[in-house]
Amino acid sequence: MSAANAEAGSVTPGREAAKAADLPEDARAAVRDLILVLADTKRLLGMRYGQWLLGAPELEAGIACASMAQDEWGHARLLYALLRDFGDETDRIEHGRQPAEYASMDVLDTEPSDWPGLVAVNALVDTAVTVQLAALTESAYVPLRQRVQKLIDEESFHEAHGNAWARRIAGAGPDAAARMRDAVTAILPGVLRWFGPDSASSRTLQEASISNGSDSDLRRRYLERVAPLLQVVHADVVSMEPDFTGFDEHRRRRTDRAPDERTIEQVRGDRNRAFLMD
């Protein structure tokens, strides 16, 4: 089916859209939101890994953090670049936003205070993003579909790293085990909330064949995937029904806080602005 034959915005559910303009208007806005959420979350996740390059308990774990940070930053760049198709100015998006404008997962707002905290982010947040990406592998929006499998493949060892470390810490005596469990239970509700409240825009994504599951479907898939990890660290899922008070559906995060200023300065590259040439 040729996009040239279709009038802008006239793609029927189940049909492919080679460019954003081919998507129905409501789906276009929802896809744009989703891409920004994924890009910002990956960028912040990359920062959190990056902040542990030198603080990890062994050299090889530091190297793994460097590798994961690189992956996440590369993926974020690729996703930001997709926003051009939606009329966004990627330079402003990457270098010109205030912390309160970010659409990153709120559990990434602050740097993990200890290694179990970073391991919890690694095992829970990274895997949540993978589950969300996996729902897009058959997406009707072609530019997204063409990229997600590559992202999933490249981050395949992130989850293994997080799980292996969580298991190791959980088995290293009662104090370590308690810290690992606390780190997981501290962020799990936020990660579950991140999948969203089955909003109108998420229904639009399903109806336009962008995503193959509702927010609740993805939350369920995610919980199935992390169940073995939760068992290992003895963490209980308190509630499958997250608290959506103060939740912004478009940015998929709570609005009463934002990523820390210093991290966003680094994310934007403020100190390198003088060297940006184009």
Added chain:
Amino acid sequence: MIYEIFARKSRGEPLRHIGNLNAPDDELARVYAFSTYDEEKWFDMFVTPRDRFIEVFNRLDAEPSDRAPATSERGA
């Protein structure tokens, strides 16, 4: 525990020793091997604990008189 890493670029090629790393168990050894040595496009990669290497023979131990000019054996 020390692990040794082997990889090759294509199926027909012999496995090549590409390095070693420290890991507490096999699971993390796999992850570390991947994150440390994945810059190149390998066809496959293997990791094994160094202490699982079984020596078949070692020319230096067998013939102590050969020990001095070890490199000359290969004509290097």
